[in-house]
Amino acid sequence: MSGQTPKSSTIDTVLEEQRVFNPPERIKETAHIRSYEEYKELYDYSIKEPEAFWAKQAELVDWIKPFKKVYEGDLVEGEHKWYLGGKLNVSANCIDRHINTWRKNKAAIIWQGEKRDETRVLTYNELYNQVCRVANTLKKWGVNKGDRVALYMPMIPELAITMLACSRIGAIHNVVFGGFSADSLRDRINDSGARILITADAGFRRGAYIPLKDNADKALEGCPGVHTCIVVKHTGADINFWTQRDKWWHHEINSPDISSVCPPEAMDSEDPLFILYTSGSTGKPKGVMHTTGGYLVYTSLTMKYIFDLKEEDTFWCTADSGWITGHSYVIYGPLALGATTLMYEGLHNYPNPDRLWQVIEKYRVSIFYTAPTIIRGLMKEDEEWVKKHDLSSLRLLGTVGEPINPEAWVWYHKVVGNEKCAIVDTYWQTETGGVIITPLPGAIPTKPGSAAMPFFGIEPAIVDSNGEECDSKDGGSLIIKRPWPGLMRGVYNAPDRFRETYLTMYPGNYFTGDGARVDEDGYYWLLGRVDDVLNVSGHRLSTAEIESALVSHNKVAEAAVVGYPHDIKGEGIYAYVLLKNNAKASSELRAQLGQHVRKVIGPVASPDKIHIVEQLPKTRSGKIMRRILRKIASGEFEQLGDTSTLSNPESVDELIKTREE
Numbered sequence: 001m002s003g004q005t006p007k008s009s010t011i012d013t014v015l016e017e018q019r020v021f022n023p024p025e026r027i028k029e030t031a032h033i034r035s036y037e038e039y040k041e042l043y044d045y046s047i048k049e050p051e052a053f054w055a056k057q058a059e060l061v062d063w064i065k066p067f068k069k070v071y072e073g074d075l076v077e078g079e080h081k082w083y084l085g086g087k088l089n090v091s092a093n094c095i096d097r098h099i100n101t102w103r104k105n106k107a108a109i110i111w112q113g114e115k116r117d118e119t120r121v122l123t124y125n126e127l128y129n130q131v132c133r134v135a136n137t138l139k140k141w142g143v144n145k146g147d148r149v150a151l152y153m154p155m156i157p158e159l160a161i162t163m164l165a166c167s168r169i170g171a172i173h174n175v176v177f178g179g180f181s182a183d184s185l186r187d188r189i190n191d192s193g194a195r196i197l198i199t200a201d202a203g204f205r206r207g208a209y210i211p212l213k214d215n216a217d218k219a220l221e222g223c224p225g226v227h228t229c230i231v232v233k234h235t236g237a238d239i240n241f242w243t244q245r246d247k248w249w250h251h252e253i254n255s256p257d258i259s260s261v262c263p264p265e266a267m268d269s270e271d272p273l274f275i276l277y278t279s280g281s282t283g284k285p286k287g288v289m290h291t292t293g294g295y296l297v298y299t300s301l302t303m304k305y306i307f308d309l310k311e312e313d314t315f316w317c318t319a320d321s322g323w324i325t326g327h328s329y330v331i332y333g334p335l336a337l338g339a340t341t342l343m344y345e346g347l348h349n350y351p352n353p354d355r356l357w358q359v360i361e362k363y364r365v366s367i368f369y370t371a372p373t374i375i376r377g378l379m380k381e382d383e384e385w386v387k388k389h390d391l392s393s394l395r396l397l398g399t400v401g402e403p404i405n406p407e408a409w410v411w412y413h414k415v416v417g418n419e420k421c422a423i424v425d426t427y428w429q430t431e432t433g434g435v436i437i438t439p440l441p442g443a444i445p446t447k448p449g450s451a452a453m454p455f456f457g458i459e460p461a462i463v464d465s466n467g468e469e470c471d472s473k474d475g476g477s478l479i480i481k482r483p484w485p486g487l488m489r490g491v492y493n494a495p496d497r498f499r500e501t502y503l504t505m506y507p508g509n510y511f512t513g514d515g516a517r518v519d520e521d522g523y524y525w526l527l528g529r530v531d532d533v534l535n536v537s538g539h540r541l542s543t544a545e546i547e548s549a550l551v552s553h554n555k556v557a558e559a560a561v562v563g564y565p566h567d568i569k570g571e572g573i574y575a576y577v578l579l580k581n582n583a584k585a586s587s588e589l590r591a592q593l594g595q596h597v598r599k600v601i602g603p604v605a606s607p608d609k610i611h612i613v614e615q616l617p618k619t620r621s622g623k624i625m626r627r628i629l630r631k632i633a634s635g636e637f638e639q640l641g642d643t644s645t646l647s648n649p650e651s652v653d654e655l656i657k658t659r660e661e
């Protein structure tokens with residue numbers, strides 16, 4: 001862990017922001033929670049009477065067998081359990097309970113492909129049939145309760161269907177983002193011990209193919225445990241097909257021996273639901289594990305109150321389901337509440353910068369949830385791209401993934417929301433299962449750049465580097481003082497890693513890894529990571545992971561990776577690279593190194609700048625001084641601080657002179 005000083009460039013702007021926006025009247029009139037007082041009363045109750053509060057919220061979910069105890073455990077040992085003794089099934093909650101009502105023929109998933117004319121609508125009843133067929137197919141290929149299933153898919157309905165099918169039979173899904181490389185996929189499959197992979201021939205990106213099956217083939221060369229690979233025919237791209245291992249999805253699920261009925265497995269509340277790998281401050285991604293009962297209650301509750309979800313809403317979260325946002329708020333949250341969720345395969349600016357606005361107009365989307373990086377990218381374009389579309393269906397706008405700079409917030413409010421929509425800047429993490437700090441749209445006035453206040457049951461605090469609660473106005477590290485149902489249960493395959501990574505820094509508390517401050521009105525302002533995790537376009541990457549990818553290149557001796565402020569991406573990746581003796585710096589080599597990182601991790605991790613250096617600034621004990629590297633990458637040469645403790649102080653001037661602009 002490096003120092004406790006937040007690195008984000010947003011700090012300067014958020015410190016100056018003073019504006020306050022009250023909830024729009026039309027939202028206030030109909031919202032689930034309509035005043036600050038109502039929020040505060042329920043919040044205080046959730047903290048004072050957690051057992052009663054969480055017992056009541058569990059009514060959002062259908063239980064096969066009622067739970068006996070609401071929770072047990074704490075954040076000292078890290079063992080926390082929720083809804084003990086309860087039995088339920090997530091897919092039954094997301095599907096079966098709706099098909100016995102008028103929702104049977106309601107659109108569950110509206111899918112929009114990258115091509116304008118590629119659309120599909122699945123009603124809850126259709127979703128039921130498909131999920132049962134896939135669940136039975138998985139069983140046929142040997143998947144039992146507790147087995148892991150790896151998914152490597154584009155944003156198509158089959159991804160949601162497979163996740164739900166896994167949950168139906170009690171299998172644990174492990175979705176790997178389609179933008180990750182074959183190597184990353186291989187490691188995640190092996191760590192999870194999955195024996196079956198579901199993929200597609202390819203995905204689309206800017207009209208070209210993303211070769212998912214080719215990548216899967218390469219990955220599976222290193223996965224001896226995988227016996228079956230089921231392939232969705234999505235693009236029609238040419239692929240290799242090894243009939244002993246590969247099966248076509250459409251053949252399998254429509255095979256005469258596959259029934260369209262599959263009774264849901266009664267799962268224990270604490271049975272794992274999924275694993276999702278995410279980067280921390282070490283080089284090895286962690287398999288964050290979420291379980292059944294607590295996760296479903298928490299995603300349902302946050303979905304209802306934060307997005308103020310109503311029966312007639314069309315909800316669109318643009319996140320890929322390879323990330324936690326796409327798990328909780330494209331699939332589980334909306335479907336558990338019987339909503340219509342929109343799934344989109346494609347980019348926000350292809351073929352034109354009005355793609356998102358055109359989709360909102362087409363489906364009359366009422367709640368729209370995206371990332372600040374996308375907003376920043378689109379606000380650079382002519383406003384006419386937005387104005388030419390009728391966005392009057394919008395009621396609520398959300399953001400997630402990184403701090404939003406007030407300029408982008410105000411543009412979102414004025415230009416996209418036409419000053420009529422509520423905005424929720426939602427702060428959370430893969431580990432937290434759902435949103436933990438946020439405004440409530442009808443109740444909490446918003447301040448651009450602030451994620452506002454803790455959600456029900458969440459008790460945050462700001463601590464200094466000694467772990468003492470400090471004057472939160474000055475800022476410090478953000479911790480959460482008690483568990484809640486959506487908090488991860490553990491790191492898959494590494495029983496001690498949950499406690500060691502998150503609970504030992506400030507014993508008895510969950511450490512988020514983020515810096516924050518709280519203003520005089522009790523609003524939280526997130527200030528960026530305080531550890532060696534980067535947030536690039538809302539994607540979480542560890543500097544250690546990128547460094548080890550660089551060092552695995554045969555010409556690289558040493559690498560140090562830091563973030564620097566980037567107008568669109570939030571943070572850009574700046575890599576300092578020291579070559580082996582006989583290697584020569586050249587632009588070809590730089591390009592090769594970029595390619596190498598893409599191959600090892602994936603395109604998301606490709607450095608924006610590669611600075612080939614003669615030496616790295618090190619302390620006398622041989623530790624790289626990252627603080628100085630960050631300042632140089634950001635162009636802040638005046639604030640380098642004390643360099644006298646370096647063993648090679650001359651390296652600093654050299655780095656400044658040769659810095660990559």
Ligand code: PRX
Nearest residue numbers: 400401402403425426427428429430526540
């Ligand atoms: O640094 C915080 C940032 O994203 C990190 C979590 O990344 P990940 O697990 O990939 O989940 C992203 C989506 C939930 C956090 O540690 N972050 C997320 N939301 C916000 C944010 N930073 C500031 N404001 C937010 N609203």
